[in-house]
Amino acid sequence: xxxxxxxxxxxxxxxxxxxxxxxxxxxxxxxxxxxxxxxxxxxxxxxxxxxxxxxxxxxxxxxxxxxxxxxxxxxxxxxxxxxxxxxxxxxxxxxxxxxxxxxxxxxxxxxxxxxxxxxxxxxxxxxxxxxxxxxxxxxxxxxxxxxxxxxxxxxxxxxxxxxxxxxxxxxxxxxxxxxxxxxxxxxxxxxxxxxxxxxxxxxxxxxxxxxxxx
Amino acid sequence: xxxxxxxxxxxxxxxxxxxxxxxxxxxxxxxxxxxxxxxxxxxxxxxxxxxxxxxxxxxxxxxxxxxxxxxxxxxxxxxxxxxxxxxxxxxxxxxxxxxxxxxxxxxxxxxxxxxxxxxxxxxxxxxxxxxxxxxxxxxxxxxxxxxxxxxxxxxxxxxxxxxxxxxxxxxxxxxxxxxxxxx
Numbered sequence: 278x279x280x281x282x283x284x285x286x287x288x289x290x291x292x293x294x295x296x297x298x299x300x301x302x303x304x305x306x307x308x309x310x311x312x313x314x315x316x317x318x319x320x321x322x323x324x325x326x327x328x329x330x331x332x333x334x335x336x337x338x339x340x341x342x343x344x345x346x347x348x349x350x351x352x353x354x355x356x357x358x359x360x361x362x363x364x365x366x367x368x369x370x371x372x373x374x375x376x377x378x379x380x381x382x383x384x385x386x387x388x389x390x391x392x393x394x395x396x397x398x399x400x401x402x403x404x405x406x407x408x409x410x411x412x413x414x415x416x417x418x419x420x421x422x423x424x425x426x427x428x429x430x431x432x433x434x435x436x437x438x439x440x441x442x443x444x445x446x447x448x449x450x451x452x453x454x455x456x457x458x459x460x461x462x463x464x465x466x467x468x469x470x471x472x473x474x475x476x477x478x479x480x481x482x483x484x485x486x487x488x489x490x491x
Numbered sequence: 492x493x494x495x496x497x498x499x500x501x502x503x504x505x506x507x508x509x510x511x512x513x514x515x516x517x518x519x520x521x522x523x524x525x526x527x528x529x530x531x532x533x534x535x536x537x538x539x540x541x542x543x544x545x546x547x548x549x550x551x552x553x554x555x556x557x558x559x560x561x562x563x564x565x566x567x568x569x570x571x572x573x574x575x576x577x578x579x580x581x582x583x584x585x586x587x588x589x590x591x592x593x594x595x596x597x598x599x600x601x602x603x604x605x606x607x608x609x610x611x612x613x614x615x616x617x618x619x620x621x622x623x624x625x626x627x628x629x630x631x632x633x634x635x636x637x638x639x640x641x642x643x644x645x646x647x648x649x650x651x652x653x654x655x656x657x658x659x660x661x662x663x664x665x666x667x668x669x670x671x672x673x674x
Contacts, residue, residue, distance in 0.1 A: 333564075333644065333649055334649060343517065343647070344513060344514055344517040345517075346517075346646060347516065347517035347520050347646060348513070348517070351559055351560055351646060352560075356646055357562075357644060357645070357646045357647070358644075358646065358647055358648065359644065359649065405562070406562045406564055406600055406644070407562050407564075407600045407601060407602055411597060411599055412597075414564075414599055414600040415564045415565065415600050
């Protein structure tokens, strides 16, 4: 699928909470964007520009967060007191508790992933400390808010065919969180499967799918 | 009817018992056990020497003997060298991990895996104060205590801990003399 589309990664400076993702796209990519293109932005960078990177010290873990966090594998992003509290702050602690209970019983019957379906989108999107490049390596980073609205704003500002906010990694995991009208999220996921955003140090959080609309 | 009531009572008791077991499990669960092994630090090395400045490094491991990974978000060294004790030079310090060296004085957070250790490189840069030559200043250096602060977290509370070591005056004066002979 990737072979059928030309993908242009756009190198930027490190984008921070002081940046606006639409302005950044215009600053670094406006000369490369055409009317038939789809612009893709990495979800963690969109989230950071929305101010959704928080220091773990900013959270006050409640009793429930301290208990439930210990039930998750240590490699996960909500396995610590503070990261679990970060999830509870946005999704609600009783929703998370209910998701844990249902997830436990579902797992007893051999069905995995129920917790992540029930606990809200942020359960899948939160990055714990060390999950993001400096200077956000010491932060807990949420997933972006209102990704569809962001995609629409990018489309409107750039005049391109459409935009997508995507979560892609080198392990062939590609998930589109939001697209503007007219863009097929499943197709974009397939196009981005080889992670054109690269790793964090390559600083290419934006890429352009050229001539998406044939 | 009484069977139904009994069944509900049993389910409630099971839920309470389950909750208690989970709470005890969460509380008893071991976490990381991280420390900087200052006793295993290497001898000081002189890496550069000019008229105004002398730079030394030493290495020591940060170790996690616990059963959970730890996220180490910051480490820095605080040399205790007050001018009341020694006024010929001012010391600046920096800490890096040996596998991820940087030249920007930024400490990049990393995961210290359970039952593992990572080598830390501690750099001391001595700058001669006005009117002093660094080689002479180093020959008059005093014993200097250093605290290594580290900020980390595993799956429980965030912590800031510190471990100490002492840089002996003899180490420094010997190195500066030796380096001088080579130059």
